[in-house]
Amino acid sequence: MKRPDWKTAQAAAVTDPARLLDMLGLADALLPAALAAAKAFPLRVPHAYIQRMKSGDPADPLLRQVLPLGEELMDAAGFGPDPVGESRAHIAPGLLQKYDGRVLLTTTGACGVHCRYCFRRHFPYSEQNPRRDWKAVTARIAADTGIREVILSGGDPLTLDTSRLREITNALAPLPQLRRLRLHTRQPVVLPERVDADLLAWLQEIPFDLAIVLHINHANELDDALREAIAALRTTGATLLNQSVLLRGVNDSADALVNLSESLFAAGVLPYYLHLLDPVAGAAHFDVPEQEAREILIDVHARLSGYLVPRLVREIPERAGKTLINL
Numbered sequence: 001m002k003r004p005d006w007k008t009a010q011a012a013a014v015t016d017p018a019r020l021l022d023m024l025g026l027a028d029a030l031l032p033a034a035l036a037a038a039k040a041f042p043l044r045v046p047h048a049y050i051q052r053m054k055s056g057d058p059a060d061p062l063l064r065q066v067l068p069l070g071e072e073l074m075d076a077a078g079f080g081p082d083p084v085g086e087s088r089a090h091i092a093p094g095l096l097q098k099y100d101g102r103v104l105l106t107t108t109g110a111c112g113v114h115c116r117y118c119f120r121r122h123f124p125y126s127e128q129n130p131r132r133d134w135k136a137v138t139a140r141i142a143a144d145t146g147i148r149e150v151i152l153s154g155g156d157p158l159t160l161d162t163s164r165l166r167e168i169t170n171a172l173a174p175l176p177q178l179r180r181l182r183l184h185t186r187q188p189v190v191l192p193e194r195v196d197a198d199l200l201a202w203l204q205e206i207p208f209d210l211a212i213v214l215h216i217n218h219a220n221e222l223d224d225a226l227r228e229a230i231a232a233l234r235t236t237g238a239t240l241l242n243q244s245v246l247l248r249g250v251n252d253s254a255d256a257l258v259n260l261s262e263s264l265f266a267a268g269v270l271p272y273y274l275h276l277l278d279p280v281a282g283a284a285h286f287d288v289p290e291q292e293a294r295e296i297l298i299d300v301h302a303r304l305s306g307y308l309v310p311r312l313v314r315e316i317p318e319r320a321g322k323t324l325i326n327l
Contacts, residue, residue, distance in 0.1 A: 004193065005193060005196070006191055006193035006194040006196060007161075009046055009047065009048065009191055009193050010046065010112055010159065010191060010194075012046070012047060013044050013045060013046045013047070013112065013113075014043070014044075014045050014046075014047065014050065015042060015043055015044055016043070017031060017034035017035055017038050017043050017067070017068060018031055018034075018035075020034075020043065020045065020050065020066075020067065021034070023050060024050070024053060024055050024056065024057075024060075024063065025055045025056045026056065026058055027058075030058060030067075033068070033069055033070030034067060034068045034069070035068075036068075036070065036073060037068030037069055037070060037072040037073055037282075038068040040072065040073065040282065041068070041072065041114065041116070041118075041121050041282060042114060043066065043067075043068055043114060044066075044111070044112070044113055044114040045066045045113050045114070045190070046112060046113060046190050046191045048190065048191055048192060048193070048225065049062065049066070049113060049189075049190040049191075049221075051223075052220055052221065052223050059249065061217075061218045061220060061249070061250045061251065061256070062218060062220055062221060064247075064249050064250050065115055065116060065117070065217065065218075065247070065250060066113060066114065066115065066116060067116070068116065069116070069285065071284070071285035072116065072282040072283070072285070073282075074284070074285075075281075076279075076281075076284030078279050079279045079280060079281045079282075079283065079284045080279065080280070080281050081122035081280070081281055082122070083119050083278040083279045083280040083315075084098075084119060084278055084315045084316075084317055085098075085317025085318055086098075086120075086123070088317070088318070091103070091140065092136070092137060092140040093133070093136075093137075094106045094107070094137060095137055095140055095141075097147075099320060099321050100146070100320065101146055101147060101148045101149060102147065102148070102149045102150075102151060103141060103147055103149075103150055103151070104150075104151040104153050105137060105150060105151065105152055105153065105168070106123075106153055106154055106155065107152055107153065107154050107155065107157040107160060107165075107168065108154045108155040108156070108157065108159055108160055109123070109154065109155045110154065110155045110156065110159040110160075111154065111155050111156045111159060111186070111187075112156055112158075112159055112186065112187045112190050112191045112194070113186060113190040113191075115186070116282070116283060116286070117245060117247060117277060117280070117283040117286045118280070118283075119278035119280045119283075120155075120280075121280060121281075121282060121283075122280065122281065134167055134168050134171035134172075135171060137171070138171045138172060138174075138175065141172070141175060141178075142175050142177075145177045146177070147177060147178070148177060148178060148179045148180065149178070149179065149180040149181070149182060150172060150178060150180075150181055150182070151181075151182040151183075151184060152165075152168065152181065152182070152183045152184065153184045154184075156184075156185050156186055156187045157183060157184070157185060158183075158185045158187035158188070158194050158199070159187060162198045162199050162202050165199075165202055166202055166205075169181070169202070169205070169206050169207075172208075173207050178208055179208060179209060180208055180209045180210070180211065181206055181208040181209070181210050181211075182210075182211045182212075182213060183210070183211070183212045183213065183238075184213045184215070184243075185212065185213070185214065185215070186214070186215040188214065188226065188229045188230070188233070189214060189215060189216055189221055189226060192225040192226050192228065192229040194229075195229035195232050195233060200232055200233075200235065200236055203233070203236040203238060204236050204237070209239075210236070210237070210238040210239070211238060211239045211240075211241060212233055212238045212239070212240050212241070213241045213242070213243055213272065214230075214240065214241070214242045214243070214269060215242070215243055215244070215245075216242050216244065216260070216264065216269075217244045217245060217247060217250055217251050217260070218250060218251050218256060218260060219256070219259040219260045219262075219263040222263045222264070222267055226267075227267050230267045230268055230269060231267075231268065234268050239270075240268060240269045240270065241269065241270050241271075241272035242264050242269045242270065242271055242272055242310075243272055243273045243274075243275065243310075244257075244260065244271075244273070244274050244275065244310065245274075245275045245276075245277060245286075246274055246275065246276055246277065246288045246293055246296075246312075247277065247286045247288070248285065248286050248287060248288050249286070250286070252288050252292075252296065253296065254296050254299035254300050254303065257274070257296065257297075257300045257310075258300055258303050258304060261300070261304055261308040261309065261310065262304075262308065265308055270307070271308055271309065271310040272310055272311070273310055273311055273313050273322065274297070274310040274311065274312050274313070275313055275314070275315070276288070276290060276293055276312070276313070276314040276325070278315060290314070290325060293312060293325065294312070294325060294327055297309070297312050297325075297327055298327050301327065311324060312324070312325040312327070313325060
């Protein structure tokens with residue numbers, strides 16, 4: 001049976017916790033907390049992602065990433081709305097600069113899936129939207145000849161129509177100082193249909209060295225449809241990397257991380273970063289302490305070739321780059 005086009009599939013995402021629980025045959029006892037937490041941060045998950053979950057298992061590692069839980073409503077010391085200090089990094093609407101030589105463009109506030117640990121779950125997108133004024137964004141980048149790399153982020157840039165993505169890269173193309181474009185996305189992971197012919201054509205047109213950074217946290221996310229999407233992305237000549245977040249109850253074991261790295265490399269993606277959780281309000285129940293994370297990564301390092309071991313990092317506000325955690 002032919003899969004629906006990506007826009008239809010995106011629009012059909014499940015947004016009702018009761019429906020998600022019913023689809024997975026889970027107890028109604030989970031529903032009151034899910035409904036309460038979803039009021040603060042709505043549920044959104046595509047059917048293609050739900051199909052990879054194990055029915056009847058409330059601890060399924062994919063379900064745990066998207067199901068609203070009562071723990072999200074509990075206050076936790078040190079967890080707040082701006083965990084990595086982005087409010088101090090805005091240099092223009094939709095444009096953030098935290099590190100030398102790089103700027104990040106928040107192309108949209110929309111995502112194909114709402115990950116419960118998202119560090120931007122409280123981000124003021126309505127205030128920071130460039131509103132398609134890409135010329136103004138380009139002018140701000142052009143004024144700083146030290147900027148060599150633009151990162152397209154969001155939200156998720158691949159929730160935008162490909163024609164709008166072309167508007168962005170066409171506006172950036174004339175800037176002589178730019179060398180690289182980096183695209184951060186989870187959209188192909190939860191909605192493999194997004195990797196269509198038009199998207200591939202756009203990626204091949206981009207006049208900069210291109211890195212596509214996927215966000216895959218567990219080997220169970222890599223089904224046949226995602227592997228096909230990754231294979232198609234590789235035909236564009238882009239470098240494919242993966243960033244994960246170390247999450248309690250999802251991938252907080254050496255076995256899970258070894259399986260993830262091996263599955264990624266087999267699919268043509270290089271493990272890049274493993275992030276300690278950003279301390280965002282509502283996500284404290286996912287946190288894995290730094291010392292425990294070190295011990296897990298030491299075990300992973302003993303079992304894998306070095307190029308398969310992601311770098312364990314933490315983002316600390318106002319640091320000049322990611323902080324590498326020494327094992």
